[in-house]
Amino acid sequence: MEEKDFAAHLTATLTGSALTMLLGIGHRTGLLAAAARGPATSAELAERAGLHERYVREWLGAMVTGGIFTLDAGAYTLPPQHAKFLLGETAANLMPSLLTLSAFTGILPDLERSFAEGGGVPRSAYGPHLETLGAKTGDSWKHIYREHLVDGFFGAVPGLNDQLTAGARVLDLGCGTGNAIAVAARAFPASRFTGLDINENVVGQAREATEDLPNAEFAVGDAAHLTGEYDVITAFDAVHDQDRPDVVLRRVRGALAEDGLFFMVDTNFSSHVENNVGNPMAALCYSISLMYCTTTSLAEGGAALGAMWGTEKASEMLADAGFGHVSVLESPRPQNCIYVCRP
Numbered sequence: 001m002e003e004k005d006f007a008a009h010l011t012a013t014l015t016g017s018a019l020t021m022l023l024g025i026g027h028r029t030g031l032l033a034a035a036a037r038g039p040a041t042s043a044e045l046a047e048r049a050g051l052h053e054r055y056v057r058e059w060l061g062a063m064v065t066g067g068i069f070t071l072d073a074g075a076y077t078l079p080p081q082h083a084k085f086l087l088g089e090t091a092a093n094l095m096p097s098l099l100t101l102s103a104f105t106g107i108l109p110d111l112e113r114s115f116a117e118g119g120g121v122p123r124s125a126y127g128p129h130l131e132t133l134g135a136k137t138g139d140s141w142k143h144i145y146r147e148h149l150v151d152g153f154f155g156a157v158p159g160l161n162d163q164l165t166a167g168a169r170v171l172d173l174g175c176g177t178g179n180a181i182a183v184a185a186r187a188f189p190a191s192r193f194t195g196l197d198i199n200e201n202v203v204g205q206a207r208e209a210t211e212d213l214p215n216a217e218f219a220v221g222d223a224a225h226l227t228g229e230y231d232v233i234t235a236f237d238a239v240h241d242q243d244r245p246d247v248v249l250r251r252v253r254g255a256l257a258e259d260g261l262f263f264m265v266d267t268n269f270s271s272h273v274e275n276n277v278g279n280p281m282a283a284l285c286y287s288i289s290l291m292y293c294t295t296t297s298l299a300e301g302g303a304a305l306g307a308m309w310g311t312e313k314a315s316e317m318l319a320d321a322g323f324g325h326v327s328v329l330e331s332p333r334p335q336n337c338i339y340v341c342r343p
C-alpha cells in the first residue's frame, strides 16, 4: 500500500473504532431506536429520547459524517436500509456483535499481561464487561438460528430435515443459551434434543427459554467427557475454543450412531494467514479470536486453536478423530462453513 493510501486506511480504521463506540452509546441511550421513528432535528431527537440536546447534536455529527445517518435541511434521518443493521429482531442486526466487541475493551489489560506473562483471560472475566456494555451472551446467533437454522443450515445437508422430521436423537455440543435447540425442538417435535454446555449459567438460561418444549433438555458438562449415543450431533461455533478439541472430536465420534452425522458449523477461513489476505471478514475474526477464543483457551492450559484454525486444520483433526467422510459446505453466512462429518 502506498504511504498516502495507508494513511487513509488507518484513518478509516480509527473512524470505525470511534463509530463502534458511538453506536453502542446510541443503542444504550435509546437514540438509535428514537431516530428510527423518523427524521428529526437534534432538539426533536433529544426530546424523543429524553436526553440532553448538546450531546445528541455532537453524536449526530459523527453519525452523519460517518455515513450512518443522512442530513437534509436540519433533519437527521436514520434510513430504514441502515436501521435494519442496527435495530430489530432479525439476523441482519449487527448490534449484538458490536456490543460484544466493545466489551472486549474491558479485558485488554489482562490480555496484554498475558502477552508478557503467558496464560490467558478466563471466560469468567468477560461477564461484567458484557453486562456493562449491554451485550447479552448468545444474542448474535439468536436471530440467525430463527431465520436460517432449518432451511439454510440443516437444509444444506440432503435428507437431514427429513430425518429430523421422522425423529432423531440430537445433541447440541456447546449449546450456550440454547438458541439453536429452541428453534430446532419447535420445528421437529418428533426429535429429542439435548443441549450440553460446561457453563452452568448459560444452561440455566437455555432451560428457561425452552421450558415449554417437552423434547428439549439440557445438561451441564464437559464435552471432553461426552458419552451416550446420538443420531446427530451439532456444534455451532463451539469446537475451536474447546480446551481439548482433539479429545472432544474423538468423543463426538464415539457418541455417534454408526450411520450418524456430526454437523459442525465453524469459521470459514484458511488455516494459513496468507490465504486469508483480502478476505473482508478475516481481520475482524482474527481480532475476536485473539481477544476471546485464543486467550480463554490458554487460560485453561488449552490447545488455543483460535477461531482462525481454518478448514485445513479442522479437516485434519476430524480425520484424526475417526471421521472417514468429511465435506465442507457453504453456509448462509460467508464467515461460517458447515462440516458434514460421517464415520
Ligand SMILES: C[S@@+](CC[C@H](N)C(=O)[O-])C[C@H]1O[C@@H](n2cnc3c(N)ncnc32)[C@H](O)[C@@H]1O
Residues within 6 Å of the ligand: 138, 141, 173, 174, 175, 176, 177, 178, 179, 180, 196, 197, 198, 199, 202, 221, 222, 223, 224, 235, 236, 237, 238, 241, 242, 243
Ligand atoms: C461461542 S459459544 C457458542 C454457543 C452456542 N452454540 C451458540 O451458538 O450460541 C461456545 C460454547 O461452548 C461452551 N463450551 C466451551 N468449552 C466446553 C466444553 N469443554 N464442554 C461443553 N461446552 C463447552 C461454552 O460455554 C460456550 O457456551
